[in-house]
Amino acid sequence: MSPRPEAATTGPEPEAEKEILGRITAMISQEKDLRDRLAQEEIDGTTEHARPARLETELDQCRGLPRRRRARVASGRGPGGANVRPASQVERYRS
Numbered sequence: 644m645s646p647r648p649e650a651a652t653t654g655p656e657p658e659a660e661k662e663i664l665g666r667i668t669a670m671i672s673q674e675k676d677l678r679d680r681l682a683q684e685e686i687d688g689t690t691e692h693a694r695p696a697r698l699e700t701e702l703d704q705c706r707g708l709p710r711r712r713r714a715r716v717a718s719g720r721g722p723g724g725a726n727v728r729p730a731s732q733v734e735r736y737r738s
Contacts, residue, residue: 656722660709667705674698703733 677695680686704727712722 656712659722660712663705663709663712667702667709670698670702670705674702700730700734704728704730 674695677686677698681692681695708725708727711725715725716722
């Protein structure tokens with residue numbers, strides 16, 4: 644069972660955690676909006692299909708960040724050492 648997002652805001656650097664989770668939530672909303680617009684054919688074309696793909700990659704890069712930050716804290720290290728994974732790495736997750 645994964646931790647609740649609000650549980651992540653009680654440890655070290657709660658404002659940083661809230662900011663990360665807020666950014667992820669905003670990207671999820673943008674991705675849903677773009678996919679809905681594509682499905683309704685409000686937008687089309689190769690360029691318009693690339694926008695959701697870029698957003699999906701960005702989301703994949705950020706989704707594990709809160710977990711990695713909490714793991715660093717649990718092991719006695721600072722959360723600031725956890726970084727967003729490179730796009731080249733997360734793109735391989737889907738292949």
